[in-house]
Amino acid sequence: MTEIRLTNSKTHRKEVLQPLDPANVRMYLCGPTVYDRAHLGNARPVVVFDVLYRLLRHVYGPEHVTYVRNFTDVDDKINAAALARKEAGAAGTLEALIRERTEETIGWYHADMDALGALRPTHEPRATEYIGQMVAMIEGLIARGHAYAAEGHVLFDVRSYPDYGALSGRSVDDMIAGARVEVAPYKRDPMDFVLWKPSSDDLPGWESPWGRGRPGWHIECSAMSDALLGPSFDIHAGGIDLQFPHHENEIAQSMCVHPEAEFAKVWMHNEMLQVEGKKMSKSLGNFFTVRDLLDKGVPGEVIRFVLLGTHYSKPMDWTAEKAEEDEAQLRRWLRAASNAKRSAITDDLIATIANDLNTAGAREIVNQQFQALELENLRGSLEFLGLMREGILPEWADSIREVYELNAIVCQPRHREYLPAILKILERWKEHRLRKEFRLADELKAAALEAGVELRVTPQYAEADTTSHRLNPAKLEALK
């Protein structure tokens, strides 16, 4: 059996994965808070850990892996978004608007992540469907002396859990010295965090032993992983920014409710994504969603390919140049692979991925398969990596070739309607060349390239090719 080695953030070491139960390998990924479209940074853990999911399914069998990724659909930002819509005159109760908003966002999320080739997890629980379990967990924490109620809130008592801070390498005292903690009169310790908080009448709330209220941020992941994976499971993953406080607090909650369990054996964290060398932020103006990229014409497979180009443990930089380069390379691979009748998965590909998800290294293996024209292996690799589905060439990578006497046009199938326009330009270019008006010919060629059409000659034909460039219909029209 393939040995999978993963870097465990808990121990800072690469460890051999030894599942608690090989017949049911269990992983949990912190999912989105559903108040808005997923941005590109949200996509990195989804794609990276989708590769892990695929690897586990390959090694242990698809029916022996359980993958849980939650939707956090109770949150102040969701409330704020719904409230803003209500104030803007939207009809319906606030509760209905919230439901509408979260439903809509989950739909977007699925569409966007599907486009990136991410498999749907086994379970996608919504926090609002696990309020009962959260309340029960909080009651358990109070009963065991790890939490206390105060002024309608319930707080976790960090001093009651000696290992608090172990995952992120902090001590409670150090963090208080940093002094960037919310001080509230009802807290016993400034680091104590909220498990339950009261809701006013105009906010979503649930009845509880502490009055009408709603859960704190971290408890939902503890409750849902417990309900769906049990008190001990194999892998818990997420972005490095969640390591503290979110994951630290999850550990505290879960370990204190189930002292006999070990919660997650392996913790995995992906490093952050940057855009053109800078942190992605709305204020810098380099903030964009997955949908923005897709709408701009960057294929989902290409986004995925770029994300897999850097090891998950390193900061990764998204640049437009990288996306273009990778699109050209992936197109060549896909076209070659689409000629394969079958797919085969090679051991060296699996071994490379099994080595702490070395997806960048896997790209080299795929490139070797491409160079050696091992088409079945190439197709198998691309399918395994989620870059191709059943050997089918995606439309963006496809091309048709139309021949008109001595002219040939190569373009994507969806650009068929522009064939007459392209042919006109091609003929004009040929005319210039026959008359040896090379300056005019070169000018036209440059302008055509601007419009996304490349002109060239082959031994048989004068050719126009639009497949390596983004066709710009407006500029094309202007050239006619």
Add this chain to the structure above:
RNA sequence: GGCGGGUUGGCGGAGAGGUUACGCAGCGGAUUGCAAAUCCGUGAAGACCGGUUCGAUUCCGGUACCCGCCUCCA
């Protein structure tokens, strides 16, 4: 201030204690009116300072710089 990550050739980006990463770009050649594509060939690296070692870009320590987290942002 505390904690964590990074630093490889023009750019992107891996593995391995000693043998070519690879891709893109570049350069030379074939080809072309010029190009493009393709094919053949080719130069180029390991932030800095120490240590371990027969030998380190790879292990250890330190320095510098960059980035992130400590503010319910993956």
